[in-house]
Amino acid sequence: MFYGVANASVVTNTSDEDLLRSLDQEWNDRPLERLSRTGHTVVSVFLGSIMVFGFLNNLVVLVLFCKFKVLRTPVNMLLLNISVSDMLVCVCGTTLSFASSLRAHWLYGKHGCMWYGFINSCFGIVSLVSLALLSYDRYSTLTVYNKRAPDYRRPLAAVACAWLYSLLWTVPPLLGWSSYGLEGAGTSCSVTWTERSLLSHSYIVCLFLFCLALPVLLMVYCYARLLYAVKQVGRIRRSVARRREFHILFMVLTTVVCYLLCWMPYGVVAMMATFGRPGLITPVASVVPSILAKSSTVINPLIYILMNKQVRKMKY
Numbered sequence: 001m002f003y004g005v006a007n008a009s010v011v012t013n014t015s016d017e018d019l020l021r022s023l024d025q026e027w028n029d030r031p032l033e034r035l036s037r038t039g040h041t042v043v044s045v046f047l048g049s050i051m052v053f054g055f056l057n058n059l060v061v062l063v064l065f066c067k068f069k070v071l072r073t074p075v076n077m078l079l080l081n082i083s084v085s086d087m088l089v090c091v092c093g094t095t096l097s098f099a100s101s102l103r104a105h106w107l108y109g110k111h112g113c114m115w116y117g118f119i120n121s122c123f124g125i126v127s128l129v130s131l132a133l134l135s136y137d138r139y140s141t142l143t144v145y146n147k148r149a150p151d152y153r154r155p156l157a158a159v160a161c162a163w164l165y166s167l168l169w170t171v172p173p174l175l176g177w178s179s180y181g182l183e184g185a186g187t188s189c190s191v192t193w194t195e196r197s198l199l200s201h202s203y204i205v206c207l208f209l210f211c212l213a214l215p216v217l218l219m220v221y222c223y224a225r226l227l228y229a230v231k232q233v234g235r236i237r238r239s240v241a242r243r244r245e246f247h248i249l250f251m252v253l254t255t256v257v258c259y260l261l262c263w264m265p266y267g268v269v270a271m272m273a274t275f276g277r278p279g280l281i282t283p284v285a286s287v288v289p290s291i292l293a294k295s296s297t298v299i300n301p302l303i304y305i306l307m308n309k310q311v312r313k314m315k316y
Contacts (some may be wrong), residue, residue: 044101054297086297117180132215178203185284
């Protein structure tokens, strides 16, 4: 009892700032390679650009959806969901890594790191799963073209499934199946790829299979079948409606390819860090794929705005 009282008095007399500093020091008390000051400045420039342009580009998409009813079609609901998740990454995640890069170290402690790792993983998986579900929706819609009226229930259900599926795979590290921690140069956080334990490795393998490989395989299958269907129909019926469907297909395919170009390097580096020898991935080698992954928040809305005929023909 007296021991507890004594400890309580010590904590009471210790300032909150000193206590937080001691906790952060204990959490960061491990060897971590860092970039030079110039390297952090370069990273902060890229992150700042991604943060600003990603937010503005996705904001434009949201404004267009709100202003023009013609854009609120079933197929565009999933594209809207991708813009929402990308905007949330810019607001809730990229801002933290940008501020940390300016100071050349992580500013928000252990709990801030867990939050950052969780939301970036969650929103990234939402986008990838939404693209996979979009491919299936396009495939099933085009193959039964004009046989039913536009149905909003299916895409809205797909949006809900994308969020639930993402939460299913991003909440476990918060509960002990693997964890979220600092990555790369120590100014951002993600799944602890370098943790050498069976529990961590099992989670990373499942994450790779169910949140990257499975959605990609679904997209490849659906778009391959869809391309075949469009080619067969094009020989028989060359209508404006069919050309519009093909344009939508081309837009979505471009979005998927750009998304994979942004995220595949990050996935490869993460797997090398997980199963390769310790120290194989240097800070620079981990920072570049991370920036490429974050750049998808800028690229997706640009593709949608530049390639969407409905948007180009709008009268503002």
